[in-house]
Amino acid sequence: MDVFKSILFIVVFIFLIGLLLFVVVKFAWKQIVDFSAEVFGIGRKVQKISFPTYxxxxxxxxxxxxxxxxxxxxxxxxxxxDSVITYEEYKRILASVEDGNIIDKIANFLYGYESAAHLVYVFRAGVDLSEISEENVEIDFxxxxxxxxxxxxxxxEQYFVEKLEHYTDIYKSLVANLPVEAERKIHEIAEADIDRERERIEAEILPQARERAKIFVEQLLKQLGFETVMVM
Known part of the structure; x- marks a missing residue:
């Protein structure tokens, strides 16, 4: 009986020693891993997310x-x-005539440029966040x-402002409606002008639109609890 108790004691003792060693080794290993991750970035879990809720x-x-x-x-x-020119072209025509109010009115009558339309073309630009894919997001939890x-x-989106400002006889600043055919022709000319300038317009507004979108995404992720956010 004493022999059995001795054997049981030895077995329990060895088990406890083994368990203690296991805990010590595991703790030490965790410290090493944490230290390596902090100093060298080794072992850190950087996960490509699969579109979690946020x-x-x-x-x-x-x-x-x-x-x-x-x-x-x-x-x-x-x-x-029955033709359309820009206001800049109109001023160049008048510049070729002698100065003076009476001469200007005579030139206006001779050339027939009596009606004008002020067109405002609007562009709405931004980014489509639904296009963000798994490869676009990386998180260190x-x-x-x-x-x-x-x-x-x-x-x-791009469009002309629906309410157009029409002017008749620029010198008197009288407001009147353009003939339908004149308005149609002006729209055609304006569309062609926009198409010619599209590359320049996009070069001006698209970079600004993307930078503003980056600021929005950065602020949103910080509100969701991320301390450091890099948006590219």
Whole structure:
């Protein structure tokens, strides 16, 4: 009986020693891993997320309009020639005639440029956050860091302002409606002008729209609890 108790004591003692060693080794290993992660970045869990709730909410935003730009131009209608020129071209015509109010009115009558339309062309630009994919987002859960690449900016909408300002006889500043055919022709000319300048317009507004979108995404992720956010 004493022999059995001795054997049982030895077995229990060895088990406790083994358990103690296991706990010590595990604790020491965790300290080593944590130290390596902190100093060298080794072993840190950087996870490509698979659209958890907070990212899904970002994607639900969809088209984020961050910039509204307006381009304005005045067009002059020639009732005699049924043609349209810009106000800049109109001023060059008048500049070729002698100065003076009477001469200007004579030139206006001869050339037939009596009606004008002030058109405002509006662009709405931003980014489509629904295009964010798994490859665009990287998160370090331990340090609460997030890196996000937002999509390229694009123009979502473009249109003329519906309420146009019409002027007849610029010198008297009288308001009147243009003939229907004149308004149609002015719109055609304006559309062609916008198309010619589209590359320049996009180069001006798209970078601004994307930068504003990056600021929005950064602020949103910080509100969701991330301490460090990098948006590219």
């Amino acid at each position: 990212i899904s909410e970002i994607r639900k935003i969809g088209r984020l309009v961050t910039l509204r730009a307006m381009y304005q131009k005045v067009y002059i209608y020639n009732k005699n020639k 331990e340090t609460k860091q997030a890196t996000v690449t937002v999509p390229e900016a694009k123009i979502f």
